[in-house]
Amino acid sequence: MKQELLDKVGCYEFLAEPFHCDFASRLFMGHLGNHLLNAADFHSNDRGYGMNYLMPRHKTWVLSRLAIEMQEMPKSYDKFYVETWVESAMKYFTSRNFKICSSVSDGSEAEKVYGYGKSVWAMIDTETRQPVDIFSIHDGLIKEYIETEKPCPIAASSRVKMGKNAELVRTIHTYYNDVDVNGHINSVKYIEHVLDLFDLDYYKTHFLQRFEIAYVAESHQGDQLNFYVEKVGDGGKTEKEASVNEPQKMEEFCIKITKISQNSDIEVEVVRSKVKFIKK
């Protein structure tokens, strides 16, 4: 018996909670990332291919890449909406888009678009840690939900290239609050750790316009994380190339995180990220 299909686009309401906002009363990017992951979770659960269905079957979604581009961040106490939809699905990867806006896009109110997000997900078997064929879930049900018409006008995640000038700028330890239900360092915590590389004073004069992150490998509580940063323009590109591509008011950084596990001295890459700030 075939169930009736829901709308392809899901829409979820969130509040920019006061204690989730930064010094300037703007929602922290990490908390926004968390809201996007929640929206993805609600959307896929409602449609039958979410964690509620997968977990008892020893399968799980794994976030592979996330890119978020903002025109403005919701302010403290702002109610906002996250729309999310699946843009494409292949055997081992699916891409999901997000739109962050001030009202439901039904034309009833003037809508402010805060920004957009793009993400790539894989499905794995939680016992073997091997990739799972996404179409094996409910006979490829996810294909019924692919929405290719709705615009998401931001660049997809790029392959972040690190040059030779990446500098080790911080080493941190990982603790109880960093770890999620899978026993891994939580995706959102990496976002916070990356953005913590920039000082409060830097945020006072710069707007975080684009954030992207690729999850390369898992890390666990007790692992030591090393952060390498390279400013774009300082590295691979010549001064001239950099000045052509990046107007003066923009600053871009590539970040690589590696882990060193307890009782080990092998350094393994776990995350690559790229952040783009606009001078205020």
Place this chain on the structure above:
Amino acid sequence: MKQELLDKVGCYEFLAEPFHCDFASRLFMGHLGNHLLNAADFHSNDRGYGMNYLMPRHKTWVLSRLAIEMQEMPKSYDKFYVETWVESAMKYFTSRNFKICSSVSDGSEAEKVYGYGKSVWAMIDTETRQPVDIFSIHDGLIKEYIETEKPCPIAASSRVKMGKNAELVRTIHTYYNDVDVNGHINSVKYIEHVLDLFDLDYYKTHFLQRFEIAYVAESHQGDQLNFYVEKVGDGGKTEKEASVNEPQKMEEFCIKITKISQNSDIEVEVVRSKVKFIKK
């Protein structure tokens, strides 16, 4: 013109979001603390003496003490309710209670009580940083909302005594994501930093039954925080006293946090906390 009074007890619904849960799918205490602060905020805003009214008047509530005692932590995806009410108000301090439960206490459903909280708040002038007479707000409106009958059967915060055996166990730096809208380290972040002192393996065998924290002074981004821990029974009390008061299956720790600000070598106490674990 006198406005109609609302109920003395406010009730707010929350969701134990999957990414706010720990390795065992139980809500992190820090996120629960955040929900209690939100409930306090919503309750006081709805009744006319909240931050929405105070902020434009250069006044703010400051959390002074918080104690949370749990029988069980909400599980991932659990919907739960936080009831909150003002138990007493004096010129410079007010005490606010919390009940965390699985359904609204209207008798319609079997109610599971997860736990309770008790808190103490002061009001300050954000310009002078001096205490403000709480009764100066709307002619002592808060007095109309004092609820003394509703039970909150947990001990109030105690004065946490540190003995001579407190040991410096960790030093951390503070970053962008630690700081709230007042420019201070966020109350919830201290909770997380305290609970991060215990290893994931410790949480696998122990249940955090009671958490209490007293905010003594403010710290700022860039401050270095030092964590001192003393196990109760190892310190001030004799072995015999300790074994009479604490059954074997309970472990209690007192924690003191101090700050050392940038370009300073003066160590100033900012937080005292006490945590009580029950062996599983």
